[in-house]
Amino acid sequence: MIQLEWDRRIRRANELTSSYPFAAEGLRYYSRVATFQRSLYADIQQALADSPAGEFTGSLRDELDLFLLLPNFSRYLSLIEQIAPAPLAQAAAGLARKGTPGWQHAIEDFWHGDLETALAVGGMDEEWEGAAGGAKAREQLLAWIFLQPYAEYLADQCENTIVDGAPSTCPLCGGKPMVGVLRSEGDGAKKSLICMLCAHEWGFRRIYCPACGEEREPQMAFYSAPEIAHVRVDVCDTCHTYLKSIDLTKTGLAVPVVDELATIPLDLWAREHGYEKLQINLLGT
Ligand SMILES: [Zn+2]
Ligand SMILES: [Zn+2]
Structure with missing residues (x-):
């Protein structure tokens, strides 16, 4: 399956x-x-x-x-x-x-x-x-x-994993998140992260830096480009780390790990602005 x-x-x-x-x-x-x-x-x-x-x-x-x-x-x-x-x-x-x-x-x-x-x-x-x-x-x-x-x-094999809280690394294998995902829930969207190793997806807080734990709203921002409106760059101005999130409320066709790879201009933008990626992808980007 x-x-x-x-x-x-x-x-x-x-x-x-x-x-x-x-x-x-x-x-x-x-x-x-x-x-x-x-x-x-x-x-x-x-x-x-x-x-x-x-x-x-x-x-x-x-x-x-x-x-x-x-x-x-x-x-x-x-x-x-x-x-x-x-x-x-x-x-x-x-x-x-x-x-x-x-x-x-x-x-x-x-x-x-x-x-x-x-x-x-x-x-x-x-x-x-x-x-x-x-x-x-x-x-x-x-x-x-x-x-x-x-x-x-x-x-x-262990689909029904119960996780306490919203850890910043994968609750199954300890891997770092490779990409964030936004899915619609009620009137808004809920955020989750996908693991770089086992692809497990776990729930995460909307405003929280998985790299340093920053949770003050002014320090956390996101950017997107009109041509790639369904992908945004979540940045932390405390540790200068970024991670992309794929907004599935904007297009249900996206496949997060693939759309992450494809949206290279956003990586260029982030690096030009002094942010380092939390986790490189398998293209080494
Ligand atoms: Zn994992
Ligand atoms: Zn941070």
């Missing part, structure tokens, strides 16, 4: 390729990545179909089925080598040469690592080129994209 979610993302990426030509290249790449992720998700679903549904008392990241995941890693790296922008393609080729021990290390390092500091802003920027940090960031990016379907599968 959840396969439909991957189909929606791929379809939306293909639609936006023509309406947002400035993002066409990234969206075509994303569409191929998501097609791989859909097939990996299906393989995981099939392999784990007979396993009892996960009961996560701690974090979803207490689980890690390397026996299931590792055999898929080599075809994943080959795909990335073929379709990714040059720096990431080279990182995939480098990681491919390391063989199984290196792949296992990259996967475990990311999965068990600190998601607060992984994939730091600027991971794909030129300033990282050649630096040791750049290689590390790209390996993290590779592991992240590969592990998303697995994390999402685990999250889909």
